[in-house]
Amino acid sequence: MTTPFQRELEIALSAVKQASQICRSVQAAITDEVLEKKDKSPVTIADFSSQAVICRALNEAFPQDPIIGEEDAAELHLEENHEFLEKIVAELNKAEIPETSPENVCRWIDHGGAKEYSSRFWTLDPIDGTKGFLRKEQYAVSLALIVDGKIVLGILGCPNMPFPIDETVTGTLYYTVADQGAFAIPLNQDDQEQAAFPIRVTTTDDFSQSRFCESVESGHSSHGHSQQVAEKLDIEKEPRRLDSQAKYAVVAQGNADIYMRLPTRVGYREKIWDHAAGVLLVQEAGGTVTDITGKPLEFDQGYELKNNQGVIVTNGPLHPELIQTLGELAINE
C-alpha cells in the first residue's frame, strides 16, 4: 500500500540530498564567488546550482507543478557573469547531472520562477541562510509542497547540522509529510528508510527553563524585542543564534523550545520559501507555529505571507503566554 505523497517524498528527498551535497562541496572550496542581488543580499554558485538541480528533478517527475523559488537566472544571462555561470555548469557536471549546459542550467533555474498561488505548487529556497553558508555556519536547502493552501510535505537539508542522536555525524536531512510525523536522517546515509529517526518537540511549560533561538542577523529579526520578551517571561538561558530554517529543526528536535522572528521594520513580508518546510516539520513534531499576533500562517497568498507579521514557533505549551506577552509589550503593532 502506498502512503499519500510517497512518490513526491522520494523524488524531493533525493533532489534535496543531491543539492545539499553540491552546497557542501562548494562551501569547502568557497573563495570570493558571490554576486550581489538587486536587494543587496548575496547569492553564490551554490544557491544557483541547488535551485537548478532541484527544479530539474521536479520538472522531470511532476511537469505540471509550478515552483515558487527564490532565485532566477536573469543575472546569469549577462555577459559580465559568464564565468560565474560556467562555474555553476562545472559544479553540475561534477555531480554528473545529465544534459548540463549553460542554456539548460538557466532554464532549470527559471523553472522555479512562479510567483502566483495555485492549487498545487512547490516552494524552494535553494540555500536559506546564504550569510550562514558564507560564514561556514548553518544553512538549509528548503523544499515544500503546498496543496490547496496546506503544506503537505517539507524537507530541510542541513549540511552543517549535527545528527540529533549522534553528534559526531555532521549533516542532517529532515523530512515530514502531513499526518505522518517528522523525521531526521543522516545526510550521508544511503539507506534513508532504515535510518529515519522520529523527532519531537520538548514538553516544558516553564519559561525559566526554556531556551529560544533567533536569527544571527539582527536585520532579519529584532534582537532588542526578543530580549524584552525574554526578560518579561524570565527566560534565563542565552538565546541560540543560528541562520536559516535550521532554527525550526532545532525546535522540532527539542534542542530549543522557542523560535522568535520579530519584525525589524514595518512592511516587510516573510517569503513562503523561508518558512513552509520548517513550519510543517515543527507541527508534525508536535509544536505550534503562528505569526506574532497568534494567527496561522497563510500559504495561499502567493510568494509572500501577505497577511502575517513575523513568526512565532514553540513546543506548544509555551505558545499562548508568549503571544500574550508580545501583545502586552506592543511588539505586535
Ligand SMILES: Nc1ncnc2c1ncn2[C@@H]1O[C@H](COP(=O)(O)O)[C@@H](O)[C@H]1OP(=O)(O)O
Ligand atoms: N527584513 C527582514 N526580515 C526578515 N527576514 C528577512 C529580512 N530581510 C531578509 N530576510 C530573509 O531572512 C532569511 C534568513 O533568515 P535568518 O537570518 O533567520 O537566517 C533570508 O531568506 C532573507 O531573505 P533574502 O535571502 O532574500 O535576503
Ligand SMILES: [Mg+2]
Ligand atoms: Mg537570499
Ligand SMILES: [Mg+2]
Ligand atoms: Mg536563499
Ligand SMILES: [Mg+2]
Ligand atoms: Mg531564505
